Each structure stands twice: as structure tokens, then as C-alpha cells.
Amino acid sequence: MPNPTREALAVIAETAMTPPHTQPTNGGFGSPEYDVIVVGGGPAGSAAASIAARGGATVLLLERNVGPTFKIGESLMPETYWTLAKMGVLDRVKKAGFVEKHSVQFFSKSGKGSAPFYFDSMNEHESAQTWQVHRADFDELLMDNASEQGAEVVRGCSVRQVLFDGDQACGVSVRTSEGETVELGALAVVDATGQGNLIPRAQKLERLDYGLAHAAVFTHWQGAYRERGRDEGATIILHTEDGGSWFWYIPLANDVVSVGVVGDQQALITDSDLMPHEIFFAEVEKCAEIKRRIAGAVQCRPLQVLKDFSYKNLQHAGDGWVLVGDAYSFIDPVYSSGVFLALKSGEMAAEAILDGLDSNDLSASQLGRFEAELQKGMDAVLGLVRSFYSPDFSFGGFLRNYPQHQEAVTKILIGDVFESDFSAFFDHVAEYQQAGADLGSVSG
Ligand SMILES: Cc1cc2nc3c(=O)[nH]c(=O)nc-3n(C[C@H](O)[C@H](O)[C@H](O)COP(=O)(O)OP(=O)(O)OC[C@H]3O[C@@H](n4cnc5c(N)ncnc54)[C@H](O)[C@@H]3O)c2cc1C
Numbered sequence: 001m002p003n004p005t006r007e008a009l010a011v012i013a014e015t016a017m018t019p020p021h022t023q024p025t026n027g028g029f030g031s032p033e034y035d036v037i038v039v040g041g042g043p044a045g046s047a048a049a050s051i052a053a054r055g056g057a058t059v060l061l062l063e064r065n066v067g068p069t070f071k072i073g074e075s076l077m078p079e080t081y082w083t084l085a086k087m088g089v090l091d092r093v094k095k096a097g098f099v100e101k102h103s104v105q106f107f108s109k110s111g112k113g114s115a116p117f118y119f120d121s122m123n124e125h126e127s128a129q130t131w132q133v134h135r136a137d138f139d140e141l142l143m144d145n146a147s148e149q150g151a152e153v154v155r156g157c158s159v160r161q162v163l164f165d166g167d168q169a170c171g172v173s174v175r176t177s178e179g180e181t182v183e184l185g186a187l188a189v190v191d192a193t194g195q196g197n198l199i200p201r202a203q204k205l206e207r208l209d210y211g212l213a214h215a216a217v218f219t220h221w222q223g224a225y226r227e228r229g230r231d232e233g234a235t236i237i238l239h240t241e242d243g244g245s246w247f248w249y250i251p252l253a254n255d256v257v258s259v260g261v262v263g264d265q266q267a268l269i270t271d272s273d274l275m276p277h278e279i280f281f282a283e284v285e286k287c288a289e290i291k292r293r294i295a296g297a298v299q300c301r302p303l304q305v306l307k308d309f310s311y312k313n314l315q316h317a318g319d320g321w322v323l324v325g326d327a328y329s330f331i332d333p334v335y336s337s338g339v340f341l342a343l344k345s346g347e348m349a350a351e352a353i354l355d356g357l358d359s360n361d362l363s364a365s366q367l368g369r370f371e372a373e374l375q376k377g378m379d380a381v382l383g384l385v386r387s388f389y390s391p392d393f394s395f396g397g398f399l400r401n402y403p404q405h406q407e408a409v410t411k412i413l414i415g416d417v418f419e420s421d422f423s424a425f426f427d428h429v430a431e432y433q434q435a436g437a438d439l440g441s442v443s444g
Pocket of ligand 1: 039040041042043044045062063064065071072073074075076077157158159160192193194195196198216260306309324325326327330332333335336337338339340342
């Protein structure tokens with residue numbers, strides 16, 4: 001796609017990149033300059049790199065981990081299907097041996113299970129079925145695919161900073177696995193560093209706090225209870241009996257189940273004198289169904305704690321740069337929307353960049369052109385997340401009162417959030433919560 005304006009941009013990138021005090025070498029990279037440099041090889045970065053490379057751009061994807069690495073975020077939403085297809089990786093995902101996920105089910109604090117939300121009740125297409133994934137394997141598969149689609153993928157490289165010429169991003173400074181510092185030029189830089197937030201931290205971007213100050217304590221179990229047949233891979237969300245926290249139960253391949261508890265950060269972690277394993281098992285004691293499911297199973301990962309994960313950066317793109325995935329925003333783990341939104345925003349960014357390369361426009365407004373569309377979908381997820389944490393909401397109770405909204409709930413749970421208008425649904429959610437608040441309680 002060569003043209004004068006792109007060449008001019010490349011000259012800016014080259015001259016701005018080399019401050020006199022450094023001695024840059026090419027560090028074994030295929031080129032000193034790329035159309036697109038993607039920082040971070042999670043789902044958002046691999047989606048952006050694969051789709052940009054398939055569209056004809058020269059792409060470098062840089063990931064700091066040397067090899068497959070454990071990550072949380074194991075349950076996918078069905079609508080990931082479409083981005084995986086655009087990345088050219090769908091067939092490999094189908095054949096990778098991940099556990100099939102057909103539904104999600106909620107247990108109230110009284111221990112009562114909702115009817116499972118089967119995704120194919122609203123969608124007969126094969127995209128109604130999705131997967132529960134070991135993220136180390138999934139992320140490797142997506143990065144390998146980016147490479148097969150034509151991106152240069154380099155692992156073991158940590159990007160230290162994004163380079164700017166004035167306000168225009170023009171490349172990155174990288175620490176290679178050999179300990180060498182290398183500067184590379186790019187017409188567009190995609191920040192897909194997840195909660196690392198490379199550009200937002202460097203630019204001190206203002207953050208919106210969603211007011212969802214939650215923490216999670218989680219681990220893996222070998223040999224825990226599994227349903228048979230198509231319910232084997234269901235995600236189960238279970239409230240503890242005091243309603244103060246909830247568990248996820250995500251069956252993975254190799255007879256492993258991912259189990260985590262999420263609760264108010266202050267109450268669960270900050271104000272607690274307990275060690276993480278004591279916190280976890282104290283919460284298990286408050287959830288008979290989880291206790292039953294892991295009885296006799298063997299814990300096969302150390303417990304891990306995460307907190308401060310919900311936010312949105314208020315600036316989404318600048319001249320020559322764009323944020324995707326968690327580097328832009330993460331809402332909450334409850335509906336497993338993180339990987340879906342990471343893939344989708346990576347796809348949207350790649351398409352904006354490809355069009356920008358064609359029209360010589362890599363401005364903030366071009367690279368961030370999808371913000372309103374992405375935000376619309378995120379708002380639907382965020383609205384249902386807020387309902388979940390409201391003491392005056394339960395899925396069972398709400399749907400008994402408003403059965404016409406089964407479709408809206410299922411659409412949000414599968415990630416079909418970009419086309420539909422959910423305003424009538426959220427009006428009725430507010431009405432139901434108000435009625436519950438007026439009565440003082442809601443039955444599950
Ligand atoms: C408790 C919890 C449970 C969750 N459960 C789910 C779930 O069940 N389902 C779901 O869909 N989502 C879940 N999520 C969210 C999910 O984990 C994230 O939304 C998702 O991983 C975001 O993908 P990403 O590509 O934006 O970032 P990441 O997957 O975090 O990838 C970022 C990559 O960038 C690399 N990187 C960072 N800095 C640099 C650098 N300077 N140079 C080079 N590389 C760098 C990192 O090594 C990493 O590989 C959960 C989140 C939490 C906190």
C-alpha cells in the first residue's frame with residue numbers, strides 16, 4: 001500500500017526514533033519499520049495482528065513471555081466465533097481439544113439453580129457453542145495463527161515504551177530476550193498489553209472507575225465434579241449463602257476445573273487478616289454446592305489473588321496509537337466477557353488501521369473510530385453486571401416477572417450486544433429492582 005503520505009509518515013518515524021544517546025541495532029527483527037506494531041500477544045493483540053496481516057499490512061507482534069504462560073480468563077462467550085473466523089483460526093480452535101461450552105447457569109444464595117441459559121435456544125447456528133480454554137494453550141494458538149497469517153511474531157521481547165514524535169506515535173523501544181535495546185518504527189502502534197496498560201500509564205491517561213471494586217481468589221482442581229453430556233462444559237456461577245461473594249466453576253480439558261471466588265475487595269481482601277487459602281476455604285464453607293463439587297478433588301495450582309481490575313481509560317486512541325482489550329477497559333469477570341471484548345476490539349482496531357493505511361489517515365479519530373460502537377456493546381454488558389451485584393435482582397425472579405426479556409438476557413450472555421437496543425430491557429430491570437427495594441427483598 002505505498003503512497004507519498006505513508007512514506008512521509010515513515011520518515012517522521014525514522015528520524016524521531018533515534019535519540020543521540022542510543023546505539024540502536026536491528027536486534028534480529030525482520031525489518032526496522034512496520035505498518036503496525038502490536039504490543040502484547042493476548043487475544044486482543046493476536047486478533048489485531050492476524051486481521052491486519054491478512055489485510056496486507058506489515059505487522060510485528062511483540063510478546064514479553066517467552067513461552068506458554070498461565071492466565072485467568074478461561075471461559076469464552078459464543079460471539080467470539082466471528083472474530084476467530086476473521087482471524088482465520090476458527091478451525092484450529094475447533095480441533096484444539098478445548099471443552100465445549102453450551103450454557104451458563106446461576107445458583108442463588110439459597111442454593112437454588114436457575115434453569116441453564118442454553119445459547120442455542122436463541123441461535124441455531126454452530127456459533128451458539130463456544131469453549132472453555134486453558135489460556136496458555138489458547139493464547140499460543142492465537143499467536144501461532146498471527147504468524148501464519150503473515151505477522152512477524154517475536155516472543156520474549158518486552159516493550160519499554162512507545163516512541164512519539166510530538167503527539168504522533170512512531171514506534172517502540174524494545175528490550176529483547178538477549179538484553180539488547182532496539183528501536184523499531186511503525187505507522188500505527190496497538191497497545192494490547194492488557195492490565196499492563198503501557199500507553200495509559202506512560203501518558204497518565206485519566207481512568208473511569210466503574211465502582212466495581214472486586215477481588216478474586218482462584219485456583220485449579222483436578223478430578224472435581226463434572227456433569228455428563230452437553231452440560232459438562234457449562235459455566236456455573238454460584239452465590240455464597242450470605243450473598244457477599246460468588247464462585248465461578250469452569251470445567252477445562254484434562255479433568256481440570258477452574259474455581260474462583262469474587263467479592264468486594266475491601267471485605268474479601270483488604271480488611272481480612274486471613275491468608276489467601278484461608279479466604280478461599282472460608283468462602284467455600286459458605287457455598288454448599290461448591291463444597292460438594294470439589295470434595296475429593298486435588299488442588300493443582302497455587303491460589304492466586306487479583307484485584308483492581310475494573311476500569312476504563314477515558315482516551316481510547318491518539319495519533320498513531322490505539323488501545324484494545326484490557327489495555328482499554330475491563331468490566332468484571334462475572335459474564336466471561338473479557339476475551340470476547342478483547343478479540344472484538346482487536347478486530348475493530350485492525351479494520352480501522354487497514355482503512356487508515358489506505359486513506360493515509362492514522363489520526364486519533366480514524367484509529368478510534370469504533371469507540372461508540374464498542375461502548376454500546378460494553379454498556380449492555382456493564383448494565384447486566386450492575387444488576388448481578390444489585391441486592392434487588394435475581395435472574396429467576398426477574399424472568400418470572402418479565403418472561404419477554406429471556407431473549408435480551410441470553411443475547412447479552414452470548415455477547416450479541418452490538419446490534420440490539422436493550423433500553424426496554426434495562427427499563428424493566430430498573431422497575432423490578434425498584435419494586436424489590438420497596439419490598440425490602442427479592443426472592444431468587
Ligand atoms: C478474576 C478474573 C477472571 C476472569 N475470567 C474471565 C473469563 O472467564 N472469561 C473471559 O473472557 N475473561 C475473563 N477475564 C478477563 C480476561 O482475562 C481478559 O479480559 C483478557 O485476557 C484480556 O485480553 P487482552 O489480550 O486484552 O490482555 P491479556 O490477555 O492480559 O494479554 C496481554 C499480553 O500483553 C503482554 N504484555 C504486557 N506488557 C507487555 C510489554 N510491555 N511488552 C510486551 N508484551 C507485553 C502480556 O504478557 C500478555 O500476554 C477474567 C479477568 C479476571 C480479573
